[in-house]
Amino acid sequence: MDQSTADTESKISKKETEIHNTKDQVEQLKKEIEVVQKRIDKRDKLLKDRINSMYQSGGAVQYLEVVLGSKNFGDFLDRVVALNLIADQDRQLLEEQKKDKELLEDKKKTVEDKLAALEDKMKELKDLKKQLDAQKKEKTRLMASLKKKHSKIEDDVEKYENAAELLNSQEQAIKEEKARAKQASEQQSTSGSAGKNASNTGSGMIMKPAAGVFTSGIGSRWNKFHAGVDIAQAGKVPIYAAADGTVIRSDYSSSYGNVIFVTHNINGQTWTTVYAHMRERVVQGGSVKRGQLIGYMGNTGHSFGQHLHFELHKGPWNASKSNAVDPRPYM
């Protein structure tokens, strides 16, 4: 919708430029015509003077014949030339005059063509503006109906279209994540430091992934299940991985917008976090550290206003989101 409106707007601006250019060309041609016309008029006067003096100097009989047989002044001049009544100097004058008259006709014809083209372009412009108007009306209508539907909520992420692909890569990611977590815990025990994810039930298991206020909680909303929480804040807001983990999928979806799915193995338990509607994803795959920048808060997908839609699943992600839990007690 936005795309087609933008297309039409760009066509309109192109058409307006064309019209402007054509008008400029017509103006330029009119100026040129004026110059040529002045030249012709001046030469006409000169030629008439020459003929006049020729008559007075005795070529009377031929002159009369020529005048009587001529349809117009141009024809008259042609006859004068044909009858060899004039000197070379005048002949050249006549040639120039003839060329200028042709040039004048050419330019007049070009102006006519340009004016006709201009008329076509004006009509096309009118049609395009009509089209844009219709597109804008349709958009307003759609937005109004969306607004009505979403007057209280900030997103609609009921369905993730690429669920099959996600489930495909999830299995492998969970394996990689288990290996990563095992290695990390071995390093921790050899170094003797306390595990930073000491408990998987208390607060602090995950970190709040972005600054901002919770604008919506988990639960049923408009007869749909909202599987996560919404966190909103204006400006360029960084989004961080909520815990150490392995990226399952970094993707764009029409409902979730820019979204990243991460699997975590915390004390042997698999968890999944989801970060949706991001303006930008900076992580495409591999493992992430707790607090690592993975993207920026945005308004992509079925989202109404900039916010982060954040989901926590106890276990793997599934299409019915049956493992979704309220993440707030775990933060």
Ligand SMILES: [Zn+2]
């Ligand atoms: Zn949400």
